């Protein structure tokens with residue numbers, strides 16, 4: 001079997017329920033974990049208005065039993081913010097629309113989903129045209145789902161396994177699912193999917209960067225936060241895909257920092273890296289120091305004690321990333337010898353350093369100007385731990401199974417939050433896991 005890793009991009013700024021629901025729609029159908037694939041799909045699933053327009057055609061895809069055990073992921077690292085974004089004193093070009101936003105938007109069609117276009121089996125809530133309009137007008141959160149196919153690994157090749165995924169073009173693929181009839185005759189079911197982008201197995205990490213992160217780097221300097229996360233089952237290539245991205249992003253950010261417009265404003269780049277392992281937070285750049293998560297008076301989640309480092313050199317960024325990677329919790333699963341056993345979160349924050357004059361007493365004491373910083377924008381890279389099927393755990397020891405259970409639990413909690421959002425529930429179960437607690441603000445508009 002070939003596996004697929006999803007790279008999901010989320011632009012920050014004001015977010016709408018509609019965008020999040022759309023993401024949920026996209027991702028909850030992406031469980032290629034053998035047993036959770038749809039039993040029968042007569043038409044391809046397309047996460048755009050055109051396909052939703054087909055009414056019941058893809059009905060089977062949306063029934064709860066076909067969603068699979070571990071569904072979608074939706075992350076937002078407002079949660080990690082203990083400071084609001086700088087709202088003034090930033091000289092920049094006018095605020096840019098999302099790089100994922102089509103330049104020209106046709107009023108009545110394309111990428112927006114209308115209530116009338118939804119299939120009856122789907123309890124996706126109708127999106128009113130009024131909301132659509134306001135969404136467009138506000139240029140709100142932009143989501144991009146990119147799928148990367150990985151090549152067969154040595155084990156799969158030696159077992160002469162079939163290639164289960166065929167990439168057709170830059171936005172669609174087919175998954176071939178081997179099945180057995182009741183009389184044990186083998187047959188293959190085909191499932192077609194469309195995404196914002198599909199990258200074939202020969203695509204390099206550099207191309208992944210260009211397709212996903214590159215375009216949002218400039219807007220991080222314009223009071224924007226973005227999150228890129230990798231979702232997929234264990235061994236699907238999440239870490240392989242995610243690890244090079246922050247370094248490439250840092251390279252571009254450092255280059256931008258040299259530009260007079262940002263240099264003159266004293267913009268600097270800061271890096272932090274932590275993981276959520278077994279429901280606990282650890283600083284990967286500070287000897288795995290146990291971190292505590294607290295809520296402040298404004299119900300903002302703060303990670304107390306998380307170390308941030310100012311970086312101005314790509315080589316230094318590389319060293320920090322390597323140090324953090326080395327500190328990450330890894331283990332071995334049936335599907336991946338070097339499996340990440342944690343959710344890793346690397347953040348690159350642009351901050352404006354403000355020279356402030358302290359109180360008279362302090363000034364007298366210090367006679368120096370004190371420095372202060374204010375967040376301008378931030379990009380977060382999240383390498384989620386892989387979801388695991390029962391079949392992946394047969395060879396695992398007790399510890400690995402416990403870890404797997406914890407990982408699945410947290411991804412399930414993530415799914416529950418997204419499902420609650422999808423159902424417009426008032427109560428969103430953030431407290432289901434540390435992951436969802438930390439990412440709480442992503443579910444709150």
Ligand SMILES: Nc1ncnc2c1ncn2[C@@H]1O[C@H](COP(=O)(O)OP(=O)(O)OP(=O)(O)O)[C@@H](O)[C@H]1O
Nearest residue numbers: 150151234235236237238239240336339340385386
């Ligand atoms: N696109 C690719 N091209 C070549 N090799 C790949 C690709 N994707 C993944 N691999 C290889 O597959 C193996 C598993 O990848 P990786 O560790 O990134 O999976 P993962 O999804 O992070 O798994 P886990 O959730 O268990 O941590 C690694 O040896 C990696 O080098």
